[in-house]
Amino acid sequence: MSVDATALDSYPEESQPLPTRQHLTGFGFYIYLLSDGILFAALFAAFAVLRGATDGGPDSHALFSARNAFIETACLLTSSFTCGIAMLACDRRNRFMALVGFLVTAVLGVMFLTLEVREFAALIAQGAGPDRSAFLSSFFTLVSTHGIHVTCGLLWLTVLLVQFLGRGFTPAMVRRFLCFSLFWHVLDVVWIAIFTFVYLMGGYL
Amino acid sequence: MTNQQHDPSRVNRRTPGLESSRDHGSLRGYVIGYVLAIILTVAAFTIAPSKNMPSFSIEAALVVLAIAQMIVHLIFFLHINTAPEQKTNILAFTATMLIIAIVMVGSLWIMSHLAANMTPMDRVMSMQR
Numbered sequence: 461m462s463v464d465a466t467a468l469d470s471y472p473e474e475s476q477p478l479p480t481r482q483h484l485t486g487f488g489f490y491i492y493l494l495s496d497g498i499l500f501a502a503l504f505a506a507f508a509v510l511r512g513a514t515d516g517g518p519d520s521h522a523l524f525s526a527r528n529a530f531i532e533t534a535c536l537l538t539s540s541f542t543c544g545i546a547m548l549a550c551d552r553r554n555r556f557m558a559l560v561g562f563l564v565t566a567v568l569g570v571m572f573l574t575l576e577v578r579e580f581a582a583l584i585a586q587g588a589g590p591d592r593s594a595f596l597s598s599f600f601t602l603v604s605t606h607g608i609h610v611t612c613g614l615l616w617l618t619v620l621l622v623q624f625l626g627r628g629f630t631p632a633m634v635r636r637f638l639c640f641s642l643f644w645h646v647l648d649v650v651w652i653a654i655f656t657f658v659y660l661m662g663g664y665l
Numbered sequence: 666m667t668n669q670q671h672d673p674s675r676v677n678r679r680t681p682g683l684e685s686s687r688d689h690g691s692l693r694g695y696v697i698g699y700v701l702a703i704i705l706t707v708a709a710f711t712i713a714p715s716k717n718m719p720s721f722s723i724e725a726a727l728v729v730l731a732i733a734q735m736i737v738h739l740i741f742f743l744h745i746n747t748a749p750e751q752k753t754n755i756l757a758f759t760a761t762m763l764i765i766a767i768v769m770v771g772s773l774w775i776m777s778h779l780a781a782n783m784t785p786m787d788r789v790m791s792m793q794r
Contacts, residue, residue, distance in 0.1 A: 505768050541742075
């Protein structure tokens with residue numbers, strides 16, 4: 461017991477401030493993001509199991525274009541980077557840079573969504589919609605769940621930017637931007653798994 | 666039981682999720698992360714179509730590249746590190762990874778056994794006739 465007490469005493473006293481609302485909200489949001497990761501893991505498992513269940517319809521080799529996936533990846537990766545730059549600007553209370561960073565993030569997110577919707581429309585037009593086979597059902601469920609997350613993120617970012625223009629850097633705004641940037645980076649991590657396992661492995665192997 | 670252990674400020678100091686207010690990384694960190702991510706992405710898209718490698722080694726390379734890029738994102742963009750005040754973050758993260766591994770491996774394992782025990786499709790067709 462005395463050993464424990466010594467260990468506690470040796471914990472640096474001044475290095476850690478008391479937790480703020482931002483820390484607690486950040487941690488809660490982090491837990492939500494982890495649970496979102498489990499949601500995507502379930503969808504990935506369904507896709508992996510149903511990959512061969514094409515019911516005589518087109519399989520992944522015939523359908524997926526790596527070029528499109530590469531452009532989508534570039535959009536999402538760059539938007540993740542600009543989102544981080546905007547967070548740095550928030551730390552320095554640089555209003556202009558934060559605004560520009562988040563606007564570029566939003567524009568790249570819209571480009572990503574446009575590409576994805578066009579791809580889906582082309583697939584459905586050639587008769588490879590989600591109703592064609594179990595493989596296509598699981599593909600559309602997995603990729604569009606990610607797309608819906610991106611859409612929600614863009615709506616969220618729009619609301620945040622409108623609030624930001626009115627209020628500037630209040631602690632609440634910085635907290636919300638922090639949560640948004642975590643959300644956006646995690647969506648990019650999920651996209652890495654999608655382009656690797658769905659588009660590259662599905663398209664080429 | 667010393668009363669030190671019930672000191673609320675001491676307990677609060679160890680509250681999970683602590684991140685000091687200037688912990689949103691540095692410009693350098695983001696640039697390094699971005700460059701590494703670009704390299705790993707381009708490598709994955711270059712390796713995938715190559716014809717002169719056996720497909721299982723391409724598959725292995727893609728998995729390694731994907732995991733490496735996820736780790737780059739976690740470290741440089743999400744700032745997950747092994748600092749003592751991030752202990753609970755790391756614990757929650759590890760638990761999630763465990764659940765994800767169980768879901769993925771379990772599904773693939775069980776479903777491949779089920780598929781192996783199923784009557785082959787052509788036999789089903791001939792039974793229906």
